[in-house]
Amino acid sequence: MSKVTLETIFKHRVTQKYLQRSGVNHAVSVAYNAFDLAAERGVSVDLAAKAALLHDMGHYEWYRDGKWDYEEYRRHDIHAIKGAERAHKLLIRLGEDRLVAKEVSLAVLLHTDSYLPFDVEGKRTELQKVVAEADTMDEQPGGMHHYKEMSRQEAIKLLRKLDIKIADYLAGDARHPTTG
Numbered sequence: 001m002s003k004v005t006l007e008t009i010f011k012h013r014v015t016q017k018y019l020q021r022s023g024v025n026h027a028v029s030v031a032y033n034a035f036d037l038a039a040e041r042g043v044s045v046d047l048a049a050k051a052a053l054l055h056d057m058g059h060y061e062w063y064r065d066g067k068w069d070y071e072e073y074r075r076h077d078i079h080a081i082k083g084a085e086r087a088h089k090l091l092i093r094l095g096e097d098r099l100v101a102k103e104v105s106l107a108v109l110l111h112t113d114s115y116l117p118f119d120v121e122g123k124r125t126e127l128q129k130v131v132a133e134a135d136t137m138d139e140q141p142g143g144m145h146h147y148k149e150m151s152r153q154e155a156i157k158l159l160r161k162l163d164i165k166i167a168d169y170l171a172g173d174a175r176h177p178t179t180g
């Protein structure tokens with residue numbers, strides 16, 4: 001098993017703080033989607049699930065005159081940049097391998113290109129594609145996917161299960177290195 005598990009990442013106070021804003025249910029669902037897509041395509045399931053879990057941790061709130069203003073938020077949105085920075089800092093703090101932290105951070109940075117002045121379509125790595133697609137699979141109209149409920153206990157239970165799936169997959173991979 002990777003030394004930094006999804007469960008460890010999830011339980012950290014920094015993750016707890018930021019995932020409350022963007023939605024725990026969405027983060028866990030996207031992590032599961034990313035595992036499936038990564039396994040299908042021979043992409044690292046460990047990196048894909050970590051990037052997916054953390055992809056929206058850069059979400060922040062934009063208030064104008066004390067009121068939430070979605071239009072202003074969209075116009076000034078840099079959540080993917082903030083998320084990439086936060087995910088990197090968190091993973092390094094947890095003792096994650098530096099290359100893993102960098103790859104995960106880049107996948108968070110490019111999970112959407114709605115904030116960029118250019119199109120990244122066709123330029124993403126396989127890992128970055130997996131994370132972007134896993135996110136899109138869970139999206140609901142009006143951003144409702146950010147409001148789906150999931151208790152802390154349920155999230156921990158599901159992430160523990162996913163950690164085991166990842167460990168089993170990687171163990172299988174080691175036994176059959178050519179099946180990727």
Ligand SMILES: [Fe+2]
Pocket residue numbers: 026055056135
């Ligand atoms: Fe998302």
